[in-house]
Amino acid sequence: MKIGIVGGTGDIGEGMAMRLSPLFDVIVGSREADKAEATCTMGREVMKKRGEPCSLTGVTNQGAIDAADVVILAIPFKHVAGTLSSLHGFENKIVVSPVNPMEKTDHFVFVPPQEGSAALMIREMLPKEARLCSAFNTIAANKWKALDEELEYSVPVCSDDAEAKKVVMEIVNKVSHFKAFDAGPLAVSCMVESLTPLLLNIARYNKMRDVSIQFR
Amino acid sequence: MKIGIVGGTGDIGEGMAMRLSPLFDVIVGSREADKAEATCTMGREVMKKRGEPCSLTGVTNQGAIDAADVVILAIPFKHVAGTLSSLHGFENKIVVSPVNPMEKTDHFVFVPPQEGSAALMIREMLPKEARLCSAFNTIAANKWKALDEELEYSVPVCSDDAEAKKVVMEIVNKVSHFKAFDAGPLAVSCMVESLTPLLLNIARYNKMRDVSIQFR
Numbered sequence: 132m133k134i135g136i137v138g139g140t141g142d143i144g145e146g147m148a149m150r151l152s153p154l155f156d157v158i159v160g161s162r163e164a165d166k167a168e169a170t171c172t173m174g175r176e177v178m179k180k181r182g183e184p185c186s187l188t189g190v191t192n193q194g195a196i197d198a199a200d201v202v203i204l205a206i207p208f209k210h211v212a213g214t215l216s217s218l219h220g221f222e223n224k225i226v227v228s229p230v231n232p233m234e235k236t237d238h239f240v241f242v243p244p245q246e247g248s249a250a251l252m253i254r255e256m257l258p259k260e261a262r263l264c265s266a267f268n269t270i271a272a273n274k275w276k277a278l279d280e281e282l283e284y285s286v287p288v289c290s291d292d293a294e295a296k297k298v299v300m301e302i303v304n305k306v307s308h309f310k311a312f313d314a315g316p317l318a319v320s321c322m323v324e325s326l327t328p329l330l331l332n333i334a335r336y337n338k339m340r341d342v343s344i345q346f347r
Numbered sequence: 348m349k350i351g352i353v354g355g356t357g358d359i360g361e362g363m364a365m366r367l368s369p370l371f372d373v374i375v376g377s378r379e380a381d382k383a384e385a386t387c388t389m390g391r392e393v394m395k396k397r398g399e400p401c402s403l404t405g406v407t408n409q410g411a412i413d414a415a416d417v418v419i420l421a422i423p424f425k426h427v428a429g430t431l432s433s434l435h436g437f438e439n440k441i442v443v444s445p446v447n448p449m450e451k452t453d454h455f456v457f458v459p460p461q462e463g464s465a466a467l468m469i470r471e472m473l474p475k476e477a478r479l480c481s482a483f484n485t486i487a488a489n490k491w492k493a494l495d496e497e498l499e500y501s502v503p504v505c506s507d508d509a510e511a512k513k514v515v516m517e518i519v520n521k522v523s524h525f526k527a528f529d530a531g532p533l534a535v536s537c538m539v540e541s542l543t544p545l546l547l548n549i550a551r552y553n554k555m556r557d558v559s560i561q562f563r
Contacts, residue, residue: 241537287545318456323545326542333503342562344560347558
């Protein structure tokens with residue numbers, strides 16, 4: 132399976148690409164193909180040193196969408212609208228949003244767009260044939276990058292497309308010790324997206340690092 | 348310490364009263380004092396059979412507020428406004444809201460009032476001297492009642508009053524295997540209140556029962 136990462140050279144995308152590269156064919160997208168290829172070269176070296184297999188290809192964001200079966204939007208909320216308006220070809224692709232609309236004042240606050248969540252806003256921006264899921268919302272960039280560390284995370288997945296949700300939950304379950312949970316339709320993705328500012332506040336106020344969430 | 352439970356004969360209040368009765372002096376409030384006393388009589392019998400100490404007193408909701416140091420509002424969201432408008436004497440009391448504003452359609456949805464959360468709405472309804480915290484939001488009625496079961500729950504606590512928050516976190520940490528986490532000010536209580544509909548959806552869609560949440 133080919134997984135394309137839009138924003139694959141960003142803070143979250145880079146670690147995500149490396150974690151996924153032994154498991155899937157990963158197409159790293161960036162605004163500039165050179166930058167994506169540089170990230171892939173670095174990634175291949177890291178994985179080679181670790182003695183792990185690795186499939187990484189660096190292209191443009193558009194190239195990553197065109198080549199992939201599943202497209203992950205690894206972009207901060209503030210860049211979602213601008214980035215998506217410059218891209219096309221999402222028809223019939225499974226698209227994954229790990230995006231959390233939040234702001235930091237004295238603490239972190241969930242600040243959803245008028246649609247109610249980042250996922251619902253993204254759904255409005257994509258063609259109706261795109262098969263949108265939200266997943267991976269609570270996993271921080273440095274945890275994606277900490278390849279030596281197994282991650283014990285419960286990962287809620289939302290979608291209105293049952294088959295796409297099943298595929299994404301299977302992807303989730305292959306990564307580290309992630310465990311996917313069906314969290315319902317996109318209509319309730321706000322409740323998943325607001326977990327991240329909650330966890331960031333809990334980390335801050337309880338002097339913890341990288342708080343994970345587990346459902347039992 | 349005297350803990351008053353407004354709505355102490357309700358679905359959540361009843362189990363809460365029994366769980367707290369070996370640890371604190373629990374004042375069970377109800378609209379009718381007779382009903383509160385009946386709940387206490389039943390509770391005393393249950394705890395006696397279990398060989399556990401038990402301090403339960405049944406009074407009116409107003410009596411529970413008047414007698415208590417800490418008042419827990421164990422009432423469904425839809426009854427909060429009506430109940431609070433008939434009560435007084437919250438000045439200088441620590442008040443705990445476990446209230447979650449949610450609705451069930453095909454799934455559970457977080458439906459906050461215009462203030463942004465139940466806790467923020469309650470703050471507007473109470474005198475400014477009341478020391479409001481939110482806590483216990485994700486613990487279901489049947490878990491409160493399952494006295495044989497130790498509960499491994501992470502319990503986020505929000506408040507704008509640091510000292511009141513500390514007292515409530517200490518109470519939380521005494522109950523079963525609850526672990527209190529400082530989740531920040533009341534401004535972010537919406538992120539805690541939306542956990543309950545999220546967990547109810549996860550239970551439903553993954554065929555689980557009484558999903559708990561743990562922060563690690």
